[in-house]
Amino acid sequence: MNISEVQSHYSNIINKYDNELGQLKKVIFWVGTIRLIISIAAIVSTYILWGDTTSVIITLIAFIIAFLALMKHHNKLFIKKSYCEQQIVNAQNELKGINYDFSAFDGAPEKADAEHSFSLDLDLFGKRSFFQSINRTVTSFGKDTLANIFIHPFENKKDILDQQQAVEELKQKAKLLAHFRAIGQMSEADSLNSKDFSASFKRPSILKNSILWKSMVYIIPLIHIIFGLLIYFDVIVGGYYSLVYILTLGISFIPGKKVAQIMETFNEKSKVLDTYSKLFRIIEDEELKSAKLKNIQSQLKGITNASHAINQLKSYHNNLTVSYTFPVLMLFNPYLLWNVKYAIKVEQWTEKYKQEIEQWFEAIAQFDMLVSMGTFAFNHPDYTYPKVADKFIFEGKALGHPMLHRDICVRNDVNISKTPYFLVITGANMAGKSTYLRTIGINHTLACTGLPVCAESLSFYPCRLVTNLRTADSLADNESYFFAELKRLKMIIDRLQSGEELFIILDEILKGTNSEDKQKGSMALMKQLISLNGNGIIATHDLLLGNLEQEYPDNVKDYRFEADITNDQLTFSYKIREGVAQNMNACFLMKKMGITGL
Structure with a gap:
């Protein structure tokens, strides 16, 4: 491959995703139009069938199901649209980079250090620096890892040869490089600091070890079942059930401050957990051959893969978050102690994976670094390995x-x-x-x-x-x-x-x-x-x-x-x-x- 072929590669990406983007915009328009039609049809049908309660309910349920299904499909289309746009922007920036315009990339000026042995003299960091020309990282800790390899280069022959093999393998996987970057850029993945995230796992447990609240998660639903049966068989009058509801609702509020503490632990971070789950899965599912890349992959794959575990945490945290919203606050909490249940699940998750989490984020930082290096090697086909x-x-x-x-x-x-x-x-x-x-x-x-x-x-x-x-x-x-x-x-x-x-x-x-x-x-x-x-x-x-x-x-x-x-x-x-x-x-x-x- 020569430089002209590299340029053609990126031009083809732009053309491919530009065509796909055009088709997606048409589909999005028609899905939105159909949703509007469904909304109008629901109103008209309700007006026409107003005298027939059963028909109104059945019709509304049907329209709601159709509307929600289309909304879910609409959201998926928007994700695909964002992905296409990111691929186009990245390819355009790479074409600029091939012509020595690296303004789209982060040169990490904060890494410049006059006391370092050579980085300032060689213009490694900052505007129009070498780091700006190579940096394609999508995470803050990937960027740090890439910067650190230039600040403290390898001194061991085996380390260098292993790195060369990994870079060369990724150079041959241009589609993987582009996919990893686009997925990482579709949310603010770099807003998650791995050190702060890891520190969250070292905090003392709040509810996980409480026998009382672990028991209450099962006792509260059992109370409702027992009273429901007693009322059903006319053992007690139905009016007593309101007292049971008020009592269990009050109980669900008691650990509110502790639940809030647990929720705050991952509050902002939960927004990017889905992105990390996807990035982990990309690495887990790829067929890798070089020793370094296989080692990175092995750090993510175990009894439970990192992608699945992170996705599980996201699900637990989302369920915990909705416990503060209506109707969960008034229905699920007093009946199932939903807030306490998922607060405990989040703590159990952190206890289970506290040893692996640093390893996972070190692995993705290394892979993120190597994606930048693989892209550099791909963009310079005339360069040679020493x-x-x-x-x-x-x-x-x-x-x-x-x-x-x-x-x-x-x-x-x-x-x-x-x-x-x-x-x-x-x-x-x-x-x-x-x-x-x-x-x-x-x-x-x-x-x-x-x-x-x-x-x-x-x-x-x-x-x-x-x-x-x-x-x-x-x-x-x-x-x-x-x-x-x-x-x-x-x-x-x-x-x-x-x-x-x-x-x-x-x-x-x-x-x-x-x-x-x-x-x-x-x-x-x-x-x-x-x-x-x-x-x-x-x-x-x-x-x-x-x-x-x-x-x-x-x-x-x-x-x-x-x-x-x-x-x-x-x-x-x-x-x-x-x-x-x-x-x-x-x-x-x-x-x-x-x-x-x-």
Whole structure:
């Protein structure tokens, strides 16, 4: 499959559901019209048959049954209509995404953290971020799980390979990906916070362990049966029954505050339980092959499947909720102690499934994350899964940045195959150094999360990435730019000294000091990084760092990005070349802009 076929896939989805939507709208119109006709017919029939009570009752019952059946069918049609509309919107957004417009998706700006080892430097979160380009999650905890895999990528080879297999399997199930997302988006599924939901199960029981109220659920109906029989056989007069009704109605109000507490536990959450039941069922019913996906599925399937159990809770809670509405309040409560019965059932449910609930929501969070990853892999058929090495290596052919448009993205190779080893990259302003560093960093991150990378091929070792590309002042901490950069470099040194294996990417070391200090400090830092068995890439304007290759021929390799001046015009190839940069462009640009008389 190529990118044109991916675009055709989404265009076909739009056409398919647009046609289906048109048919549904016609059916909805006619069902609504028939319901109106039934309502009018019921009124007319009642007027005509008014003198015949039996006929009026029978006719009204028939019309009511027909009306309710059509209303139920009408609601189902509206659900299908909403589903079609969601599929169309999603497909349209994917077509925009393929053309690098990710505005429809959540970039999780709240996850941006300047203290993180690399996320801010690589623009992982926020507007026009990589996370915005990949995020297709439908639950809040799925979004958190997806964000966490980028904040803390895998460091274990098996974890990465398992993730690759799961992503590749879901990539082949485009229909499943679209279905899962549409179902999850049809209600506010992300309004349910799994931690708060799980906490609800740890509250002490209110009615479940009360022998009195558990007994009353059976005693109250028995009282009504006994008095009914006594009246039927003329043992007592019927007038006494009103006293029994008033007594049992009063009894049903006694535990009202406790029942309300139990109902409030899931009050808002019950609205999305149906959605979660459907999402669980999608995972349970799918035939899955990869180890990771099968493990997720196994967490949902047991003696009682998660979808069935959640649906059961929804039913119990709905029955509990209606106990506060008429006529249940005046009929079911005094006769069946309906409110207490279902309050106890809700508590019994929480007791039965309190061990499984966290497991269920962890499973759906993982699957939600993988749906985003599978969609990413599907949308990038030209990307490739990297090979995971057992020792440090980062060798790739034709690496590109996934956020640069495919038509303008210039791809470059990278070769770091031993330890310690650094690429020192020199070059003019705007020649491509910083983009190259971010390209390496983002592809290393993709590789460590189990995603395909923007490259023809890549072999890598999943060590921890540390970058220093965008250091900033901190006014709040009264911290200068230079001091902030030193803290970052100190963190890198400390981690290397503690024995961590790091992949280090630095852009213009010691930017906040003067030229002489910068040269001395940069040379000293590079020598220290080599002595501590560091690996990585350093970009710099300081051509003296190019001398390091002569001093450390087995540990340093010089590369450059050149600015070519032809016929008084500045051009960039953005292709990496061996050696130290020859052409710098600052004076040329200043002259062209009339800033200097040079």
